[in-house]
Amino acid sequence: MRRTVVVTGGSAGIGRATVREFARNGADVAILARGQERLDAAVREVEAAGSRALGIAVDVADGPAVEAAAERVERELGSTDVWVNNAFAGIFSTFMDMSWEEYERVTAVTYFGQIHGTRAALKRMLPRDRGTIVLVGSALAYRGIPLQSAYCGAKHALQGFLDSIRPELEHRGSKVHVTMVQLPAVNTPQFDWARARIDRKPRPVGKIYQPEAAARAIRFAADARRKEVWVGSTTVRAIGGDRVASPLIDHMLAGSGISGQSSPEPLEGDREDNLFEPPRGDPGAHGRFDREAVEKSWQMALNRRRNGVLAGVGLAAAALLIARARKYG
Structure with a gap:
């Protein structure tokens, strides 16, 4: 039986790889994202895989717009079986160098975007008593790092949200499943279009994985019925290390956390970012770190x-x- 899967932020990076992963495995896919050019390209890829596709231009920070998109998916593709909350926004900046508007925007997309998606999915899944919602998290949901306080705060908040709604669903005896995938550093275009207030181009911290590894984990989480799925040895070390030696990690990050997120190349003065408006072009799923990124995780x-x-x-x-x-x- 074919499944209907919704992927927010599905036009680039991890979301794009996740769209391909589900389509390749026979699912019909609805893609929710802002950039029409990338949406159209993602739709073509799903159709080329032999599945039905629906691209909807929507900003997940807009709750009513997400609700309208969910209604359209059900009308055109059928009942939603899996909803993947993947969309996010980020900025590389110290806390005091960010404006309130920037901080609020990152939170609205990265946190409230997943809340809006979860609410829209639950509204439809609860009466049917079936379906899975995947929250896409990060090792940074447990261990914050410098320059990403807005993003880390939003991912931490999602962790608390998950802990709250799972027992609510269990209390009512619901068979709807909500899970969270905690990801490592991934080679996506975000490092080329996230807003940045540092001197050099941003880069991931630690071992880098290809977005396909993340996509496979997300599809696995949709079926495994686990509360969480951790991906990558670096995720295990970050979460485990913070539990046993958080002050020591604070000290280590004070020394290397900022330089470790900077590439040798200087930041372009005319850099186009995606914080408030979608950038032009279609980079697909991968960023500029293909030579460093690994395809598979032995831990996963x-x-x-x-x-x-x-x-x-x-x-x-x-x-x-x-x-x-x-x-x-």
């Missing part, structure tokens, strides 16, 4: 098979105990 491969891995570890431990018992028995 183990995560997908964690039941088998745990069973294997258990069997190995049992065999070791039996061998020891025989030796010393």
Whole structure:
């Protein structure tokens, strides 16, 4: 049975890769994003994969517009089975160098955009008692870093939102599932069009993954019925490290957190950003870090098979105990 999947921010980066991933696996896909040129290109890719596509130009910060888009999806593609909240906005700047309008905009897109999407999806899924909503998060939902206070704050807020609504759904006995995917640094166009108040071009921190790795994890999360899915060894280290040594990480980031997000190339004076208006062109899913980015995550491969891995570890431990018992028995 074909599924209908909605992907917000689906015209570029992780969202574009996620649209391709679901279409390649037989789903009809609705793409919600601002840039019409990229929307049209994403629609063509879905149709080329043999699926139906619907591109809707919408700003997810506009709640009524998201609701109208959700209604159109149901009317033209059918009942929504999976809703992926992926759209976000960012700015590389120290907190005090940002204007209130900039901070509010990042929050409106990155946090409230996912709230609007979740509400629109739940409105339709709850009466049917089925469906999955995927919140796209980040390791930065647990561990904030310099220059990204607005983005990190929004991702932290989504973590609290998830913790609140999951027990609400369980209380009512709903079969609708809400999950969150915590991603590592990903090679997307955001580093070339996020607003920046630093001297050099922004770059990801740590190991970089290709957007296809994130897309596969998002599709996995849509089916796995887990509360969270962590992607990448760096995500595991960031979240785990913050839990055991948060003050030490603060100190480390004070020394290297800003320089670590800067490329050698100077920032262009005429740089076009996407904070308030969609930029021109269609970069697709990838950014400029293809030479550094990796295609797969060994951590995610183990995560997908964690039941088998745990069973294997258990069997190995049992065999070791039996061998020891025989030796010393």
